[in-house]
Amino acid sequence: xxxxxxxxxxxxxxxxxxxxxxxxxxxxxxxxxxxxxxxxxxxxxxxxxxxxxxxxxxxxxxxxxxxxxxxxxxxxxxxxxxxxxxxxxxxxxxxxxxxxxxxxxxxxxxxxxxxxxxxxxxxxxxxxxxxxxxxxxxxxxxxxxxxxxxxxxxxxxxxxxxxxxxxxxxxxxxxxxxxxxxxxxxxxxxxxxxxxxxxxxxxxxxxxxxxxxxxxxxxxxxxxxxxxxxxxxxxxxxxxxxxxxxxxxxxxxxx
Amino acid sequence: xxxxxxxxxxxxxxxxxxxxxxxxxxxxxxxxxxxxxxxxxxxxxxxxxxxxxxxxxxxxxxxxxxxxxxxxxxxxxxxxxxxxxxxxxxxxxxxxxxxxxxxxxxx
Numbered sequence: 001x002x003x004x005x006x007x008x009x010x011x012x013x014x015x016x017x018x019x020x021x022x023x024x025x026x027x028x029x030x031x032x033x034x035x036x037x038x039x040x041x042x043x044x045x046x047x048x049x050x051x052x053x054x055x056x057x058x059x060x061x062x063x064x065x066x067x068x069x070x071x072x073x074x075x076x077x078x079x080x081x082x083x084x085x086x087x088x089x090x091x092x093x094x095x096x097x098x099x100x101x102x103x104x105x106x107x108x109x110x111x112x113x114x115x116x117x118x119x120x121x122x123x124x125x126x127x128x129x130x131x132x133x134x135x136x137x138x139x140x141x142x143x144x145x146x147x148x149x150x151x152x153x154x155x156x157x158x159x160x161x162x163x164x165x166x167x168x169x170x171x172x173x174x175x176x177x178x179x180x181x182x183x184x185x186x187x188x189x190x191x192x193x194x195x196x197x198x199x200x201x202x203x204x205x206x207x208x209x210x211x212x213x214x215x216x217x218x219x220x221x222x223x224x225x226x227x228x229x230x231x232x233x234x235x236x237x238x239x240x241x242x243x244x245x246x247x248x249x250x251x252x253x254x255x
Numbered sequence: 256x257x258x259x260x261x262x263x264x265x266x267x268x269x270x271x272x273x274x275x276x277x278x279x280x281x282x283x284x285x286x287x288x289x290x291x292x293x294x295x296x297x298x299x300x301x302x303x304x305x306x307x308x309x310x311x312x313x314x315x316x317x318x319x320x321x322x323x324x325x326x327x328x329x330x331x332x333x334x335x336x337x338x339x340x341x342x343x344x345x346x347x348x349x350x351x352x353x354x355x356x357x358x359x360x361x362x
């Protein structure tokens with residue numbers, strides 16, 4: 001029994017970091033890990049897609065060009081609708097974020113690969129980048145008028161005393177919730193897939209009647225994969241929409 | 256000279272036609288986008304999962320931030336439990352405020 005328990009697959013194992021080239025700079029770890037490898041793969045994937053897509057600028061687009069154009073149109077419309085015309089100056093930033101997250105989510109769905117976006121360090125770094133950009137640009141564009149973001153209109157003074165700290169905490173919580181949302185979705189999805197995969201293995205190992213039940217979790221995995229594909233796209237979309245919403249706050253802080 | 260004028264006029268006419276076509280295409284595109292709104296509307300488990308995780312992220316983020324600020328501020332100012340208690344409370348309030356903002360019907 002204890003042997004079988006030891007053989008049970010570990011659903012967390014897939015998130016382990018492996019150092020390929022141990023390395024450090026002044027005591028700070030800078031090893032090249034499997035996470036670095038897959039981040040590099042995602043970045044290269046985006047660049048490759050765009051290079052292939054724009055290599056033959058045809059009026060009637062080929063497959064890759066159509067894909068790239070769809071991607072461009074989609075992100076451009078998102079930015080225009082949520083952050084307005086002025087938000088379009090941040091289009092390159094939002095597009096890079098969206099395509100990188102999307103590609104790494106999709107790469108992570110291939111079995112035996114590593115899902116970079118299921119690491120809160122990665123999503124947290126993105127979210128910090130976004131919120132720093134919002135804060136710096138907000139102050140740069142509006143000066144101290146940016147602080148109006150924390151003062152809702154038409155609220156009596158005594159209520160403001162409580163509401164302003166709440167608004168400030170709410171603003172500061174944005175990067176946290178932004179990173180938790182993406183990370184939790186990816187983590188939950190991958191853990192669920194691994195757990196169901198473990199069920200198949202355990203049922204097969206149990207032998208006898210149980211083996212007949214093994215296809216049931218396998219079917220569940222197929223359904224979950226479809227769901228995960230949707231989540232991979234949706235979370236990339238949600239991340240970029242929220243980025244645009246926050247940028248919109250930086251452009252027009254007066255609610 | 257006359258030839259040039261004629262060509263210019265033709266060019267202008269072509270430009271005007273192109274402009275008109277572009278405007279029509281843009282309007283078409285906008286109408287199409289309005290018809291099929293971008294966020295894929297979903298139902299059942301997947302939607303519930305995403306809404307739930309969204310609410311969780313909004314709430315947990317605010318509570319974490321409030322508690323962290325209070326904890327660190329207490330360490331600096333030596334006011335041990337008090338700032339953390341106050342800011343944790345404010346963080347929880349901000350968490351509910353965040354959820355309310357996400358959940359309230361769009362006007």
